[in-house]
Amino acid sequence: MRVVVAGAGLAGLTAAVELVQAGAEVTVLEARGRVGGRMHGVRLDDGLVVDGGAAYLGIRHTELLRLVRECGLEVVSTPMSGDSTFLLSGRTTTTASRVPPLDAVALGDLFDKLEELVGQVRPDAPWLSPNAEPRDRLTVAQWLAEHLGHPDARTFFPLFLGEMMAADPSAISVLHMAFYLNSGGGIRYLNAFEGGAQQWRIDGGAHRLCEVLADRLGDRVRLGQPVSRIEQNVDGIVVQDGAGSRHHADEVVVAMPPLLAQRIDFRPGLRTPRATPATGRGCAVKVHLGYPAPIWREHGLSGWSVSTNGPLLSTVDDSPPDDSAGVLTGFVTGAAASAFSALSATGQRDAVLAHVGRLFPRLPRPTKYAVTDWLSDPHSMGCYAALFGPGDWLSLGPTLTEPHGHVHFAGTETSMEYFGLMEGAIRSGRRVAAELIRGDAAIPTSEEALAR
Structure with missing residues (x-):
């Protein structure tokens, strides 16, 4: 054959x-x-390669873990020790929790509604789910306007969707969102580092x-x-x-x-x-910032951050396991990715450095910098994955x-x-x-x- x-x-x-x-x-x-x-190693420095594309895995990814072992590779933990940083409406705060300092009742109501949606979709055939047709015709932005009234829920939701799916709420159907979250193991698993889908990375790059x-x-x-x-x-x-x-x-x-x-x-x-004409590109740009060491840990910070205004809607510590360098990975997703991709290289760099200065004012200027723009990549046409529209x-x-x-x-x-x-x-x-x-x-x- x-x-x-x-x-x-x-x-x-x-x-x-x-x-x-x-x-x-x-x-x-x-x-x-x-x-x-969409698995791409980016050389940030001599001997230091970072994940420009797919990076994280967890215990439920059984076929991936088996293949990693068969190929003689190792996984390393994603470091998350220390406080989280939040830049919300121009105000920077730090907290020991990964939950942003927003109205807890409003966020709880948001996740209750999401869990209800996710639980009703058939992961094997989402088009056969109850109410599949109206939910596939409805954009997530429309659903958001109908079901979430509290401003804190409206503020947080696009950040959550960008992190999970690299999607703008106006670009995908409600059915696609519910299926994606179900297919990946559920909201809690997808959103978690320890014990979740972001627990490990492949040593040396995926x-x-x-x-x-x-x-x-x-x-x-x-x-x-x-x-x-x-x-x-x-x-x-x-x-x-x-x-x-x-x-x-x-x-x-x-x-x-x-x-x-x-x-x-x-x-x-x-x-x-x-x-179809409704099928969209995954809206993701990854930005890597290199430092001599993971200096943020000296200040009790994990490197994890969430911002309501871009370009970096979130950051995570992706430093090598021997701490021979410090690496902050920034994610530009959803509508922010489209706007960022349209900037010149100088404009992108200036925007990133200004943002990092607001997030982590005690850090020195990064010594290394790299951008991986998946929106403009003609051989992927987006990342993490294609977005299924209405x-x-x-x-x-x-x-x-x-x-x-x-x-x-x-x-x-x-x-x-x-x-x-x-x-x-x-x-x-x-x-x-x-x-x-x-x-x-x-x-x-x-x-x-x-x-x-």
């Missing part, structure tokens, strides 16, 4: 390795000059996992070769890359974000789209994992478990590999049907 895998992110590489182990002849085509997709998988595949991985066309006929499949090279296959795995998969010229054409789950959900003839789809956005996370990417890659190894019947394209 000849298989072409389009995309050398975690899903594509996972599928490719398992197919090779089963005896398939595999070629992996990747548009970038590197592997990893991208190392993809590099190990790519090393196993060797010259089967071909970089700088974006897939532009996939043509199926009774004689097989021809995959054409951006340079005009043609690759012959019996089966194809498309392991790309939906917006990129939609750009491929499928012949015959797709019966149902991979994305109507998307009703139109896209039933066919997310359905093959198009001999073309199969992987990627974290096709996983009903841990959608948007590294765990979801691995599970999707293993699902597709298992389908091909078992020889599950392909769904005929219109051209195959005519050939009969």
Whole structure:
């Protein structure tokens, strides 16, 4: 069996390795000059690489933890010792809690409403959930206006949504929000460091996992070769890359974000789209600030912060485990990410440094600085994951994992478990590999049907 895998992110590489182990002849085509997709190591200093993309994992991410062990890698804890910092409406405060100093009753009411929504969605098929249609037509911003009256709840909610999903409330449906939070293990798990989804990082950077998988595949991985066309006929499949090279296959795995998969010229054409005009980019920019050491700890601070005004809506301590350097990672998400991405490099740097000066006035100026802008990345079109807008789950959900003839789809956005996370990417890659190894019947394209 000849298989072409389009995309050398975690899903594509996972599928490719398992197919090779089963005896398939595999070629992996990747548009970038590197592997990893939305897992990207950024060199902040000599010997210091930080996670520009996906970074965190927890105890429930069983397939990811197993793969980390198989690849000979280690996990390290995300440090959270010390007080949190909050910059709310221009006022900076510190507290031992991660809960911002806002009205506790209003925040409690917010989370009660969210828990109720999350509990009503079907994680295996959200489009079949009770009230799926009205909830998929309603944006989260509209839901917010109808259900949250207290100003503190309205202030906090976009910050929470940005941290969890890198989304602006106006860009996603209520059904998508509820499904995402359910799929990831629930609100409490997703939001937690110790015992939660942000408990650990992969030592040396999450991208190392993809590099190990790519090393196993060797010259089967071909970089700088974006897939532009996939043509199926009774004689097989021809995959054409951006340079005009043609690759012959019996089966194809498309392991790309939906917006990129939609750009491929499928012949015959797709019966149902991979994305719609409502499908959005994950709105995330990561900013890394380097210091000689995690100096904030000397002042009793954890490095964790939340701000109502950007650009850094939150920060976290991502220093290496030996404390040989200090690393603050800032997250610019939602509408703030779009505004930040539009600034010049100088404008971005000035805004970040001014903000950090307000958050942590006792810290010196950082010695290192890096920005990873996923919104402007043409080979990802956003991060953490694609955002399903109004109507998307009703139109896209039933066919997310359905093959198009001999073309199969992987990627974290096709996983009903841990959608948007590294765990979801691995599970999707293993699902597709298992389908091909078992020889599950392909769904005929219109051209195959005519050939009969």
